[in-house]
Structures are given as C-alpha cells and as structure tokens.
Amino acid sequence: MEKSKPYVILSAATSIDGKIATVTGDSKLSSKLDGIRLHKLRSKVDAILVGKNTVLLDDPMLTVRHTKGKNPIRIVLDSKGSISKNSKIIQTSKKIPTIVVVSNKITKSNLERLKKFPVEIIIAGKNSVDIKLLLKKLSYKKIKSVLVEGGGTTNWEFIKNGLFDELIITLSPFLIGGKDAVSLVEGDGFKKITNSPILRLKSTMRLKNHLVLNYVKV
Numbered sequence: 001m002e003k004s005k006p007y008v009i010l011s012a013a014t015s016i017d018g019k020i021a022t023v024t025g026d027s028k029l030s031s032k033l034d035g036i037r038l039h040k041l042r043s044k045v046d047a048i049l050v051g052k053n054t055v056l057l058d059d060p061m062l063t064v065r066h067t068k069g070k071n072p073i074r075i076v077l078d079s080k081g082s083i084s085k086n087s088k089i090i091q092t093s094k095k096i097p098t099i100v101v102v103s104n105k106i107t108k109s110n111l112e113r114l115k116k117f118p119v120e121i122i123i124a125g126k127n128s129v130d131i132k133l134l135l136k137k138l139s140y141k142k143i144k145s146v147l148v149e150g151g152g153t154t155n156w157e158f159i160k161n162g163l164f165d166e167l168i169i170t171l172s173p174f175l176i177g178g179k180d181a182v183s184l185v186e187g188d189g190f191k192k193i194t195n196s197p198i199l200r201l202k203s204t205m206r207l208k209n210h211l212v213l214n215y216v217k218v
C-alpha cells in the first residue's frame with residue numbers, strides 16, 4: 001500500500017543560541033566536515049525541500065558536491081511563484097529535476113512565467129502551500145524521503161503539523177543574538193511545552209567544534 005507521506009527529515013545548522021542566520025541573512029554556520037556529512041545525507045534522500053526565502057537569501061544549489069552520489073529532486077515552496085529566473089536553482093533546473101510548489105493564489109501571469117522554466121509545477125493549497133497535501137502528492141510520485149533544509153518558517157510548518165520524522169541539528173560554535181535574526185523555528189510557536197513534539201536523542205557525533213544531534217520524533 002502507498003504511504004500517505006514520505007519520510008521527512010528536518011535539517012539545519014544552528015548557532016548555540018538557536019539561530020540559523022544572522023539579521024543580515026548570513027547563514028554560513030556549517031563547517032567543511034559537516035558539509036561532507038550533509039552532502040552524504042542529501043545523496044541518500046529522494047528530495048530536498050526549502051522555502052522561498054532561503055532561495056532568495058542563500059541562493060543555494062541543493063546538490064551533492066562534497067561527496068559522490070546522486071542529486072535529489074529539489075523542491076521549493078513558493079505560493080505566488082515568484083522565484084527568480086536568475087537563481088541558481090532555476091539556472092540549473094534543466095539538468096537537475098526541480099519542483100516549484102505554488103498555491104491557488106498564484107496569478108495567471110506568474111504561472112505563465114513559471115511554465116517557461118524547465119521545472120515541474122505542483123499546485124497544493126488555497127493561499128499558502130498545504131504541506132499535508134503536498135506530501136501526499138509527493139508520495140504518489142514515489143518520493144519516499146524528503147530532507148527539509150529550512151528556513152525557520154518552513155521548519156515551523158512541518159513541526160506545527162507534526163509532519164516530520166527526524167531532526168538533525170548541527171550545533172555550531174557561534175553566538176548570534178538579535179531578535180530579528182532567523183531562528184531554527186519561526187512562526188507563532190507553541191503556547192505550552194507540552195504542545196511540542198517529543199523527541200528522542202538517537203545519536204550524537206562530534207565533528208571538531210561542531211556537534212551533530214540526531215533526534216527522532218516519538
């Protein structure tokens with residue numbers, strides 16, 4: 001029987017005070033060794049997913065480069081279909097399968113613009129992207145595992161809806177601060193600690209000054 005959702009791993013590099021980027025959007029928290037670990041993980045999943053702001057601010061490739069292995073499908077949550085033609089993801093989407101997920105809020109002109117790019121377009125949700133519906137659609141496409149690489153708003157959506165299975169945090173030896181810096185989890189947050197998903201620490205790995213924490217959702 002087809003599962004209703006792929007296995008979802010949330011992954012991020014955070015400062016000790018739980019930030020994933022500074023107020024200016026600097027998110028280079030990881031190390032070379034951690035990069036190799038991350039790319040090994042990328043090579044094992046079917047897809048990598050990020051939110052629109054991460055594409056805008058980091059302009060990531062989301063490929064496997066620091067080890068040998070296949071590139072996963074790249075998925076971007078972008079309700080209004082506003083992703084830039086000049087982003088590295090769009091510029092390389094002829095070679096690397098890429099999905100842009102929009103909602104019904106997208107304008108006709110943005111949809112027409114998007115259709116000119118060599119990407120697959122998935123429509124899921126009325127205003128914002130409906131994550132549950134999206135995961136169902138990904139399951140139908142035989143995507144069995146998804147690595148969610150942020151940012152904080154995207155992480156919150158998965159956490160709020162209990163739609164993740166595992167969390168891998170690289171704790172990096174930095175202190176960032178700043179109320180407008182981006183936290184691992186953005187959004188409204190839970191009102192009570194008892195509302196938080198319960199996590200079991202599965203393993204830890206020290207990579208010089210970085211600590212990789214691997215939790216599973218109970």
Ligand SMILES: NC(=O)C1=CN([C@@H]2O[C@H](COP(=O)(O)OP(=O)(O)OC[C@H]3O[C@@H](n4cnc5c(N)ncnc54)[C@H](OP(=O)(O)O)[C@@H]3O)[C@@H](O)[C@H]2O)C=CC1
Nearest residue numbers: 012013021027051052053054079129150151152153154157
């Ligand atoms: N250190 C690390 O490991 C990482 C750090 N980062 C950092 O995170 C920052 C970006 O994070 P953040 O600003 O929170 O934004 P995100 O990257 O999470 O993108 C959020 C946007 O995605 C779109 N979106 C569409 N549907 C959804 C949905 N269902 N749930 C969530 N988002 C949806 C929304 O835009 P719209 O309404 O237009 O669709 C939303 O505003 C950057 O500074 C980046 O550097 C990012 C990844 C990893």
Ligand SMILES: Nc1nc(O)c(N)c(N[C@@H]2O[C@H](COP(=O)(O)O)[C@@H](O)[C@H]2O)n1
Nearest residue numbers: 011012013027058060061062063149170
């Ligand atoms: N350690 C770690 N874990 C994650 O899950 C991450 N996403 C990051 N860094 C982010 O990776 C993106 C860059 O990808 P490319 O190197 O361009 O392929 C970028 O968004 C970083 O914030 N680190």
